Amino acid sequence: MDLTGKVSLITGSTTGIGEACARAMAAAGSSIMLHGRDEARGKAVLDDLRGQGVDADLMLGDVADPAFCRQLVDTCFARFGRIDVLVNNAGILPEGNAPETDDEAWMRCMQVNVNAVFFLSRAAVEHMRRQGSGNIINISSEWGLNGEQGFVAYCTSKGALMQMTRCMALDHAQENIRVNAVCPAEIHTQIVDNWLASADGDPSENLAKLASGIPMRRVAQPEEVAACVLFLASDASSYVTGSGLSVDGGNSATGGPYPG
Numbered sequence: 683m684d685l686t687g688k689v690s691l692i693t694g695s696t697t698g699i700g701e702a703c704a705r706a707m708a709a710a711g712s713s714i715m716l717h718g719r720d721e722a723r724g725k726a727v728l729d730d731l732r733g734q735g736v737d738a739d740l741m742l743g744d745v746a747d748p749a750f751c752r753q754l755v756d757t758c759f760a761r762f763g764r765i766d767v768l769v770n771n772a773g774i775l776p777e778g779n780a781p782e783t784d785d786e787a788w789m790r791c792m793q794v795n796v797n798a799v800f801f802l803s804r805a806a807v808e809h810m811r812r813q814g815s816g817n818i819i820n821i822s823s824e825w826g827l828n829g830e831q832g833f834v835a836y837c838t839s840k841g842a843l844m845q846m847t848r849c850m851a852l853d854h855a856q857e858n859i860r861v862n863a864v865c866p867a868e869i870h871t872q873i874v875d876n877w878l879a880s881a882d883g884d885p886s887e888n889l890a891k892l893a894s895g896i897p898m899r900r901v902a903q904p905e906e907v908a909a910c911v912l913f914l915a916s917d918a919s920s921y922v923t924g925s926g927l928s929v930d931g932g933n934s935a936t937g938g939p940y941p942g
C-alpha cells in the first residue's frame with residue numbers, strides 16, 4: 683500500500699489505534715499530522731517519526747471544541763499544503779445505562795465521538811473539494827452496528843458515526859472524496875485497559891474472559907486496525923465508499939452470544 687506524497691491527519695494519535703495508524707501511514711510514505719492532548723506522549727511519537735525521516739507535526743487540543751476542530755484541519759493544510767486523508771479516531775468510552783448517564787456525560791460523549799467528527803470532516807471536505815480528491819476514515823465500533831448493555835451513550839455515538847459515514851459518502855461520491863468507517867472490537871489499548879481496571883474482578887482474568895467470548899478467541903493489537911485503515915486510505919480501496927469494515931475477530935458475524 684503506497685501513500686507517497688499524501689498528507690494524513692489522524693486525530694487521537696498520541697496512543698492506541700491512532701498512533702498505530704500514524705505509524706503505518708508514515709511507513710507507507712505519507713506525511714503525518716499527529717493530534718491529541720497529552721503533550722509528552724504526542725512528542726514521543728513525533729520525535730520517533732521525525733527520527734525515521736517522516737515529515738510530521740503535532741497539534742494538541744480538545745476536539746470537543748468546534749473552533750479547535752476547524753483550527754486543526756486548517757493548520758494541517760497550512761503546514762503541509764494539502765490534506766489527503768483524515769482519520770477521525772479520537773474517541774471516549776463512557777459507561778452506563780440511561781439512568782447512570784448524566785447530562786454532562788451524554789453531552790461530552792456526543793461532542794467528542796460525533797460532533798467533532800462532523801466539524802473536522804466538514805472542514806476537511808472544503809479543502810478536499812478544492813484539491814479534487816480526499817479520503818475520510820471514521821473509527822466507529824462494532825458497537826456502532828450492534829447494541830451493548832451498559833454503554834448507551836457510546837453505542838449511540840458510534841451508530842451515529844455509521845450514518846454520518848454513509849451520508850457523507852453519498853454526498854461526495856462524485857467529488858472523488860471517499861468516506862468509510864472501520865468498526866473495531868476488543869483492541870488492546872488504554873481505553874480497554876481502563877475499562878478492565880474499572881470492572882469488578884482481576885483485570886487479567888477479565889481480559890481472558892473477554893477473549894474467550896470472541897470467535898477468534900483473542901483480543902487484537904492496534905496495528906491490526908491500522909492495517910485496515912491503511913487499506914481504506916490507499917488506492918487499493920479505490921471503489922470502496924460508504925462502507926463499514928469490521929475488525930472484530932468475528933464478533934459482529936455471530937448475531938448473539940458466542941459460546942465461550
Ligand SMILES: NC(=O)c1ccc[n+]([C@@H]2O[C@H](COP(=O)([O-])OP(=O)(O)OC[C@H]3O[C@@H](n4cnc5c(N)ncnc54)[C@H](OP(=O)(O)O)[C@@H]3O)[C@@H](O)[C@H]2O)c1
Pocket residue numbers: 693694695696697698699700717718719720721723743744745746771772773774775794821822823824865866867868869870871872873874
Ligand atoms: N480499543 C477498542 O477496543 C476499540 C473498539 C472499538 C472502537 N474503538 C475506537 O477507536 C478509537 C481509538 O481508541 P483507542 O482504543 O486507541 O483509545 P485510547 O488508547 O484511549 O486513545 C484515544 C485517543 O483519543 C484521544 N482523545 C480522546 N479524547 C479526546 C479529546 N476530547 N480531544 C482530543 N483527543 C482526544 C486521546 O488523546 P490524549 O490521550 O493525548 O488525550 C488518544 O490519543 C476510539 O474512537 C474508540 O472509540 C476502540
